Amino acid sequence: MTHASFFAGRELIDEEFKTLPDEHIATRPAIHFDGGQPRCNRCNNTTNFASHPCARCGNICTYCRNCIEMGKISSCTTLYTWIGPPPEHHENAGTLHWTGTLSAGQKTASSNVERAICHSSEHLVWAVAGAGKTEVLFQGIASALFAGKRVCIAAPRSDVVRELAPRLTTVFPDTPPAVLYGGSPDRNTYSPLVIATTHQLYRFYHAFDVLIVDEVDAYPYTFDRSLQFAVQKARKPESALIYLTATPHAEWQSEVKKGKREATLIPARYHRHPLPVPKTEWCGNWKKTNVPKNVLLWVKTKVEEGQRLLIFYSHIDTMEKALPLFKEIDLRIESVHAADPLRKEKVAAMRRQEIPVLLSTTILERGVTFPGIDVAVIGAEDAVFTESALVQLAGRAGRSADYPTGEILFFHYGKTDAMMKAIRQINEMNRLGIERGLIDR
């Protein structure tokens, strides 16, 4: 591996490389002091620091606690970047190996993305769940790679990164992507195409001509300012920034409507059926009952009909209390949450149709698709079920062309604004889909 391909676009600390090139390297201190106030140059943290007498430099050193998992940064740490010529691309970089066809909605988005990439501008792709947003990127990425540009797709969660990787390897076999997440084997691999968790962007500096941020609405990106900082740090000053989302937050929605934000909306699914619209049903105080009577009845009827279900709970404890009550209907019913050690196995079993009903916290709200399921949310008025979370949950139903309908029920103990806005958003998408001829009736 050459120095150029090892260092290009990255900003590293001493512990992250073996030898330092004699030339083409720029440095800066890892912690910046502004009137005595520390700021981490890697993660932009300004609040979470500690200090101690440092055996390396002999001073009292301040260190960043926010990004310490990526290797400790102290006030005596130096950051190194490559300022030499970038590595050469493969001669077939940008050759697209894909024979699928785009829907009419995807086509518009694809050419808008390509234009934004060409002009190094910003663009938002607002595509409903099931619209096929990844395919929308192919053409733009191809022309960027062909032009010798470096492209990164960043997603907030490593599952999404791992899921995207094989798809992009298939369509760009001449430039297989470097896939980066905590503990990934590709850590030091150079590729003009990178797929990374947003967290991994901290290690890059002015690296990308095209930065695509998937699931911009998703936790933790929306909540973590330092991650937004990482996006800005990783892209070149002159670069394209593409955002993908199924449900932009309110501020962006209104910017799009007012024409203040460049965006393409794909209001309909690839299979050209309308999005199933959630219904609401009062279920009393579910925190007391864990499984309200009408919920139990609904589940029982569905299970007897052989209908598979995905049921969302806001909190693990309520869900765990509810599970034994559901198991009385069918012992194969399972629950899953973020820290569940059997999470992957349970999701796979659900996919193989071995589990009739899966209870879940909101971890399964995006990404995961099971064909032919109905969806219920218990306690839909809970604060964790924001408008965007509810739209995402609803987006799990009716995904396959063979079973495009699906029922969605918001069981609640008092309707909320978020619930009504989510339903309104879904209806609005269907209306636009019909109006634009993207839905068959």
Added chain:
Amino acid sequence: MKLCLLCENETEIESWLPFFGAKAPRLCPKCLEKLVKITGPSCRLCSRPMEESGICSDCEGWGESVFVSNQSLYVYNEAMQSIIARFKYRGDYVLASIFADDVRRMTLAAACDLICAVPLPPTRLAERRFNQSEALIEAAGLAHVSLISRSESDKQSKKSRMERVNATQTFYPIGDAAGKSVLVIDDIYTTGATIRLVAKALMEAGASSVKSITIARSGS
């Protein structure tokens, strides 16, 4: 309002407690409850949990020495492993303060003349930027004396139990502890090999007896 050093959730303290000078805990209740104190019968020499108090088979095998006893605070469970990994290997110095009160209390109870840290080999110290043993002592607001030093050695944590038991001496005396009782404070007690080598070097420095305190007790 204080944030938990581990999960950054808020720590809780009864609102009337600060009146009596109580400080907010460094960990939230959720993180705190994962730490398990060693209670019940244990080995008189090394505080290994046992069926009934006495001297464990390991300690019997060590034979006579100036080393008197070890006291460990917590079980080396998953939560403790991750705290120590973050503290020692990631270098999150401030985590030493979690144990400040414990260390101070046990130091008083041990009633020794001097406190001594376990030195690190020079290259390891530069790598880690601080010595975890010194950090624990400093965080507790205690003073320590340089009585021994350490030459370069292989990485202790990668060695097998057998190799550790037969570890060669890398500690040597540099100070005077003539006739004094010395307390050594460290993060983990595993086989007792390290502390016995430390005790030997302290004896050469003149120490009359050596006790140790560790945050965690690993090994079955």
